[in-house]
Each structure stands twice: as C-alpha cells, then as structure tokens.
Amino acid sequence: MAVEINEETWKILHQHAVDAMRKAYAPYSNYPVGVAALVDDGRIVTGCNVENASFGLTLCAECGMVSELIKTGGGQLKAFTCVNALEEILIPCGRCRQLLYEHGGPQLQLMMPAGIKLMSEVLPEAFGPDYLTEIATKLKTTPNI
Ligand code: THU
Numbered sequence: 387m388a389v390e391i392n393e394e395t396w397k398i399l400h401q402h403a404v405d406a407m408r409k410a411y412a413p414y415s416n417y418p419v420g421v422a423a424l425v426d427d428g429r430i431v432t433g434c435n436v437e438n439a440s441f442g443l444t445l446c447a448e449c450g451m452v453s454e455l456i457k458t459g460g461g462q463l464k465a466f467t468c469v470n471a472l473e474e475i476l477i478p479c480g481r482c483r484q485l486l487y488e489h490g491g492p493q494l495q496l497m498m499p500a501g502i503k504l505m506s507e508v509l510p511e512a513f514g515p516d517y518l519t520e521i522a523t524k525l526k527t528t529p530n531i
Contacts, residue, residue: 388493395424395465396465399422399465400469400473400475400497402422402432403421403422403432403467403468403469405420406421407469407470407473410434411435411437412435412437414437414439414444417435419434419446419447419469419470420432420447421434421448421468422451423455423466423490424463426464429458433450433452434450447468448468452488452489462491463486463490463494464490464495465496466495466497468497477498478496484512484513487512487514491505492512
C-alpha cells in the first residue's frame with residue numbers, strides 16, 4: 387500500500403526540486419531540470435541535470451539524485467517530483483523511470499502533470515531486481531543447466 391504523502395510534503399519536495407534545478411549545468415539544451423524525492427527514513431534527496439560537450443554523456447537530474455541517495459545511506463524512495471525551468475511539473479524520461487523503479491519499486495508515488503501516479507502506472511511491467519534473483523534461484527535448483 388502506498389503511504390499517504392500530505393500536501394505540505396509535496397510542496398517541500400517541489401521547493402527542493404526548484405532549488406536543485408537552479409544549480410543545473412545545461413549549457414547545450416538550455417533545459418535545466420531539478421528533482422527531489424522523499425526517502426523512507428524522512429531524508430530528502432535531490433539532483434540536477436549535468437550536460438557534457440559529448441552530448442550523449444549527459445547526466446539526467448535523476449542520476450545525481452540516485453547517487454546522493456546511495457551516498458547518504460540508501461533507502462527506498464517514497465515520493466518523487468521533477469521540475470523544469472518554469473518550475474512546472476515535468477515527467478521523468480524513460481531511462482530515469484527505470485532508475486527510479488530500482489530504488490522506489492512499484493509503490494513509489496510520482497507527481498505528474500495530471501497529479502499523483504504510482505510507479506506501477508508510470509512504468510508498467512517493469513524489469514527489476516526480482517527477475518535477477520528469480521533466475522539465479524531457478525538455475526541453482528534446476529539440474530543439468
Ligand atoms: N532531463 C533530465 O534531467 N531528466 C529527465 O527525466 C528528462 C530530461 C534533462 C536531460 C537534458 O539535460 C535535458 O533534460 C534536455 O533533455
């Protein structure tokens with residue numbers, strides 16, 4: 387069951403995402419992005435996009451946020467928000483949905499332009515860590531493989 391995230395918490399997350407967005411390094415796209423998420427222990431982690439002259443090496447804001455999550459002790463993401471330069475709610479890109487799934491699972495709540503959605507709606511039929519443990523168990527218990 388998804389936990390109740392109150393309006394005040396969403397507001398705080400939005401403000402953290404805006405503050406992070408202001409620090410973005412986006413000289414090529416001129417499209418700064420900021421993200422913030424609530425962790426299950428109450429921490430807030432944030433990130434901004436960091437571009438590169440070799441365009442394909444660009445780090446989305448979510449990459450920095452996940453890095454901060456792990457660096458500051460790990461945990462599970464409970465609520466996530468992403469903003470653009472106009473401080474509007476932005477949807478996370480496809481690749482970053484996979485990043486978020488890894489650390490939030492299907493119950494992660496995302497603030498989307500149309501309102502709050504679950505990760506299971508935003509990335510249905512996701513490939514995740516369970517698939518890896520499942521096959522490892524099957525390989526161990528199935529003879530002759
Ligand atoms: N961007 C993010 O940081 N996160 C997303 O989820 C969407 C896209 C960045 C990458 C690039 O620096 C800029 O937005 C334009 O694509």
